[in-house]
Amino acid sequence: MSLNILVVDDSRMMRTVLIRTLHISGLPVGEVHEATNGQEGLDQLAKNWIDLALVDINMPVMDGETMIDHMRANPLTKETPVVVISTESSPERIELLKKKSAGFVHKPFTPETVRETIERVTGVNHESGD
Template identity: 50%
Template sequence: MSINILIVDDSAIMRSMIKKTIYRSNVEVGEIYEAGNGREGLEMLEKSKPDLLFIDVNMPVMDGMEMLEIIRNKPETSDLPVLIVSTESNKQRISRINEHNAGFVHKPFTPEKLREKILSVLGVLD
């Protein structure tokens, strides 16, 4: 089963790095969509209907935590698998991420670590 993914990060370079790492992780990928902030991410979410979201925390216009809260409060996206990616290791923020039923990936990450996190949030045993 291939998965469609939406990557939301304000850095085009980081989006590219995440995309390359996903391809190297040996996860079967369909389409990969991209957005530069939370607001664009919500718009792209409506158009693309991905199976998994990668969301950066710190972004302009709408940050990743705001986007995550909106997603979790909508019935049609409340259980959508989400991985929050960040260089930040704030325990309080990670706790909030966990409360919103999302996974957390600390930047930088390896293809192996990313595969593990993707399969975990998708509920797939490897």
């Protein structure tokens, strides 16, 4: 099964890096949708079937934490797996994000870290694309 993935980050370059990393990781990537802030991310979730959201924290308009709160309050997206991709290092804030059922990947990241975290939050061990 391919994963339809939503990438939410205000940096175009970071979205590109992340999408490239997803392809390198060997994960079965289906459609990839992009959004530049949390509000756009919610709009994309309303329009598309998304299996996984990769979300930055510090963004204009709506930050990643608020977006996750909205997702968890919506019956249609409350169980959609989320991985936060951020420079955040505070153990307290990372723990808070994990309580919102989100995985966490620290920037800079490797394909292996991204893959392991996605496999953990989606609960599926994907076959390598090699």
